[in-house]
Amino acid sequence: MRKVLVIHGPNLNLLGEREPNVYGSVTLEEINKELKELAAQKDVELRIVQSNHEGEIVEAIQNARHWAEVILINPAAYTHTSVAIRDALSAVRVPAIEVHLSNIHAREGFRQSSHVSPVVVGQISGFGKNSYLLALEAAVQLPLPGKEK
Numbered sequence: 001m002r003k004v005l006v007i008h009g010p011n012l013n014l015l016g017e018r019e020p021n022v023y024g025s026v027t028l029e030e031i032n033k034e035l036k037e038l039a040a041q042k043d044v045e046l047r048i049v050q051s052n053h054e055g056e057i058v059e060a061i062q063n064a065r066h067w068a069e070v071i072l073i074n075p076a077a078y079t080h081t082s083v084a085i086r087d088a089l090s091a092v093r094v095p096a097i098e099v100h101l102s103n104i105h106a107r108e109g110f111r112q113s114s115h116v117s118p119v120v121v122g123q124i125s126g127f128g129k130n131s132y133l134l135a136l137e138a139a140v141q142l143p144l145p146g147k148e149k
């Protein structure tokens with residue numbers, strides 16, 4: 001059973017009411033429900049956290065080294081600003097997949113660079129809630145050195 005930690009960054013708790021023209025009408029609860037359903041089908045043990053605080057996200061990543069085999073992270077605005085989150089991902093050496101609802105490369109210039117991208121396995125961006133579901137599929141299929149799936 002693969003162990004996957006999902007981390008949702010700041011303001012994602014407001015999905016549904018937040019800029020629906022950009023992020024759609026889906027709520028975080030709906031995304032988490034679909035992730036749990038897919039996890040059950042794929043034999044994945046899933047833990048999900050959301051935080052609006054950079055330090056809490058750093059701690060969630062640090063704690064993941066004791067448990068998670070793969071991290072899915074949407075760092076939200078911290079994608080573009082946080083060296084601390086990048087360093088935490090780098091430090092724990094748990095493979096991570098970067099997730100964005102919107103296509104950050106097609107948006108404002110300040111969103112087009114990610115501090116996190118160089119230390120993750122890959123990025124899935126622009127598919128709305130399906131970005132998370134595709135990332136979970138990728139997490140299931142990710143080869144983990146020394147481990148069977």
Ligand code: DQA
Pocket residue numbers: 010011012074075076077078079099100101102103104111
């Ligand atoms: C986001 C994109 C970020 O630029 C933004 O700050 C977010 C959400 C996304 O999922 O598309 O909060 O990470």
